[in-house]
Amino acid sequence: MAKEAGVVKSINGGIARALNDLTGEVRQLSVGDIVYQGEKIVTEGSNSKVTITQTDGKDITLIGKDTLTLDQDSNNNETVADISALQQAILKGTDLNALEETAAGGPQAGGNGGDGVSLSSTSFAEGGHISNIYANYGNLPDNGGSYISDYSAISGGRLNAQDAADIIIPPTPTVEFTRDTNNDGFLNKSENEANGDPNTTPVKITVPADANVGDKLEITITKPD
Structure with missing residues (x-):
């Protein structure tokens, strides 16, 4: 019997489905539904937001069109630490290629295809979406960005002899x-x-x-x- 991985806490802005690659079962999720290890959680729509509370009490949030495969390491403390490190690196503008393999994405767990990003054994099948990243504007670092100088519509040129x-x-x-x-x-x-x-x-x-x-x-x- 599949082991519970968590329960659906909230679903907003779209449909969420749980896919079991082994049995081929697909079910539409509702708030309160239990999700199991080995299932792939898929959100549809750019405005989707789905939060799953894991068995250890920690939340995982998928934002936008995203895919998350649940396994025995989904609520592992090392995985959570890896996710936190990656989130902080993104906020600071760090080159992700410079991170260690465990934080930036090592070998993916079996059964998860696509050009995704792997965080320990928790895999995101589609890149480009960040989950569970929250930061106040004042806490974001200054990355030396350039700013547009004040615009002036005044222009001029050299006055010629005839003028x-x-x-x-x-x-x-x-x-x-x-x-x-x-x-x-x-x-x-x-x-x-x-x-x-x-x-x-x-x-x-x-x-x-x-x-x-x-x-x-x-x-x-x-x-x-």
Whole structure:
């Protein structure tokens, strides 16, 4: 008679099945069901989470699509230590190839196929899923990761000579009232009527020496009165 390996504590997010490779029996698991040594526990769905309480009181949790083969060493203290060591190595970013064979995955127990990861005699037929790993964010080590620097949308380039020429302020011509006899910069009524023609006001405009042929001169009278 097969020896009990544990009992199903919880099933969330999907279906869990127990497969017996020797008898070919397949049964769908429910909370409270007993699982036996030699059975293969299979979870389906990426959001699956199944927890099995072993006979020694310790829990094994499968997360996502995963496979776990139960045998006499599933609740062995050395196996638990190996799993803990592997979990800590993953959290620290350690190269798994550098771990000892017993911690990183030695020869698999018979009857378990696929490119899996073996932890002592407890085998995971599908890699890529980690079970029973819990850590607070503040406890995770700093592995020297790179961070994106502050983004700035400001960019620039060298100003060429042509662009510089385009932004040079043009020279300003001078405007002089020839009847401004007191040279105060203003033309009063008496000065404007000195020649007997109050409707005509002579103005002298001096063009800057660096003006070029084709330059446009604009004069705006802001106070016509």
